[in-house]
Amino acid sequence: MASFTLHGIPVSRGIAIGRAHLLAPAALDVRHYLIADEQVEAEVERLQQAIETVHRELQTIWRELPKDAPAELGAFIDVHALILSDPMIAEMPLDIIRTRYYNAEWALVTQIDELSAQFDEVEDAYLRERKADIQQVGERVLKVLTGTAALPEPDGGDDAAARMIVVAHDISPADMLRFKERAFGGFVTDLGGQNSHTAIVARSLDIPAVVGMYKASALIEQDDWLIIDGDAGVLIVDPSPKVMEQYRERHARLMRERKKLSRLKKMPAVTRDGTEIALLANIELPDDCPAAMEAGASGVGLFRSEYLFMGRTGSLSKLPSEDEQFESYRKAVLAMKGRPVTIRTLDIGADKPLDVAEQTALNPALGLRAIRFCLAEPQMFLEQLRAILRASAYGPVKLLVPMLAHGFEIDQTLAMIEQAKTQLRDAHVKFDPLVPVGAMIEIPAAALTLPLFIKRMDFLSIGTNDLIQYTLAIDRADHEVAHLYNPLHPAVLYLLSTTISIGAKYGVPVSVCGEMAGDTKLTRLLLGMGLREFSMHPAQLLSVKQEILNSDLDAIVPQTKKILRTLEHLAIAEAVERLRAM
The missing domain is CATH 3.20.20.60 (Phosphoenolpyruvate-binding domains)
Incomplete structure (x- = not known):
């Protein structure tokens, strides 16, 4: 894959180098590949385990429904559980793995596509709309299979985690709290602004981040090599060896500068x-x-x-x-x-x-x-x-x-x-x-x-x-x-x-x-x-x-007063830069 660069809004400074982990809803468009004879039963078991996991998820949701929840909501969960238990979902994709040697995701999507096409031909409007339920059940299983439903537990401890870069369409403040419990190298999102709460939490975690990248989650594939330049708001996908080496050197320099800052911890903050x-x-x-x-x-x-x-x-x-x-x-x-x-x-x-x-x-x-x-x-x-x-x-x-x-x-x-x-x-x-x-x-x-x-x-x-x-x-x-x-x-x-x-x-x-x-x-x-x-x-x-x-302060105060009397944005920005250089 050729290297390319995406530009967004820088929200948390620094450089991160690592592999992409897509934190996005699973789509019914998945990777298709054929498996070897000796992989068949392992792939069958993987799909069976994913189906069992979704069964448990549905049971938990049903148990935790509020007492005042509409009856339709319970019925909706029951319908999904029934669809998941139906041989057309629970068994047919397994046969596809065994006979066509499809990977689990491809086998599941193939079966869902066939069922969806059959429902399109049904004259009854109510039954025709059940296609959406089948697709939603498929989405749930795919999320488990692809690991896009949750943050992973990286193999290799903190070092591996630090090399992982999360890529998402958007991350809510509540979801961001999960980052408190895991160490990640950085993250990029399609949406967000300089002071969205996602950006604020990124800064609190002190990890490089770029937001507002629009199509990043669609263009980046799982495990792509990424470089986040949190200062410039740039994301480099599949960088060349030369670019990778340049950024590794910059990252090492930033780490040295950060180490120097740590000497200020016990010093009082006095001008x-x-x-x-x-x-x-x-x-x-x-x-x-x-x-x-x-x-x-x-x-x-x-x-x-x-x-x-x-x-x-x-x-x-x-x-x-x-x-x-x-x-x-x-x-x-x-x-x-x-x-x-x-x-x-x-x-x-x-x-x-x-x-x-x-x-x-x-x-x-x-x-x-x-x-x-x-x-x-x-x-x-x-x-x-x-x-x-x-x-x-x-x-x-x-x-x-x-x-x-x-x-x-x-x-x-x-x-x-x-x-x-x-x-x-x-x-x-x-x-x-x-x-x-x-x-x-x-x-x-x-x-x-x-x-x-x-x-x-x-x-x-x-x-x-x-x-x-x-x-x-x-x-x-x-x-x-x-x-x-x-x-x-x-x-x-x-x-x-x-x-x-x-x-x-x-x-x-x-x-x-x-x-x-x-x-x-x-x-x-x-x-x-x-x-x-x-x-x-x-x-x-x-x-x-x-x-x-x-x-x-003797030098800063008079210049600040001048800035406060200025109305033009460019003049203000230039004056603030001069203030920093004093």
Whole structure:
């Protein structure tokens, strides 16, 4: 196969070299090859095992159906189980393997195609539509056969895993959590933007990634050699030996530079003129805390609690209980050993739905999400608030509320926090009654009415990802408009600098916990605006610290003021580059 190059959106820096693992729905178009006599029974057994696996999957789905599930759903699963047991599916493909020497996938598809053609000739419309059921059953078996239904367990341990590059049409935030448990060299997706949650998790895992590649999953074949250039947003498929050697050398150089950065772990983050800067970590789960501690974080600036809730299909009754949440929060607090942990209340909605199948809003980014969702589900919200407050008995905790925009939302939220405290007091449960409460500034309306927040809240945290999205009317998960997402837009810079300066004026701490905080290209710009608290993924912390150690605020502040008076994008970008070079 000739080498070719694909271009996408770079979202996580670095270089990865490895074999492709396609994480995509199995299609009814599979590889066709003939097998030898001695392989026949092994191939028959492989197909039989795949059919048995799907049988078990269907039984599990049937057992776990919610009590209020429609009766049709159970009937639908029963139909699939019957189709799977029918000799036309369970036995005929085995005969094809034995007589025609087809591989298992080819034999199964051949039989499904023949059955589908027979159903096309049936006059009864209802029976004719059963072709779709047969094809869906075939899809399930093929997913097991081809291994595209799940992430693999690589042979050879961590070294083999590091050489594996995942290729997918798209990966949901919930699916991305599985990467926490496995080591992979990198990944590429057809969809996604610079600040989609898939991209954010890639950066948190510190693995090279490129998204928005459109047809990558269709053009790349299983086990193709791939090179990801996460800096340039380039994917090289089946590279030549010369190109491979060049990238191996670059990869080795990057590893040496990363090793040098590790020497900064125990150094305080202080600018050249002596200004101390707080560097905090963003985490998704308590298990991320060791990485935060290892990177030298002075605390957790953002614990995204929604990752405890995601992947829970069905009604609210399936969400994590108060005790389950409490144990997770307590685990994080204890793991940080006295450093503060800022826990954000549930920020569900938009590209982080509880259940993708239940997402029905026309524009979920503007719908019932984050604090709106929590206020609409007061019992669920009170459970989470109690769990967070209970964790505060084990170490310093700060409570952060997302997507506030109205004074009445702030008042309702504070009233519910007081209600949760009262409930804990009545139950004689320990908690810190002085837990600081902060607001996310991520809606332009919030940034433009800061006095509402200043007089009610203990601290502010700017969520730049959503602030940019809402200011520029850009869906950050939509690859078709991802190129318009611009953190250096003058309107975004105005809202950022205004929030930071007003917070400083009134003595209310302000941090940035969005992706801008971890972007070393913007570190000096944020310092020049007056930001003194950055929160980012642990993997980004040492690179940002290096920028801070080399920064002189006396030189940076005047240049930043000039940038904030500039309106033309190109002029802003050039000025930021000059700022980096100072």
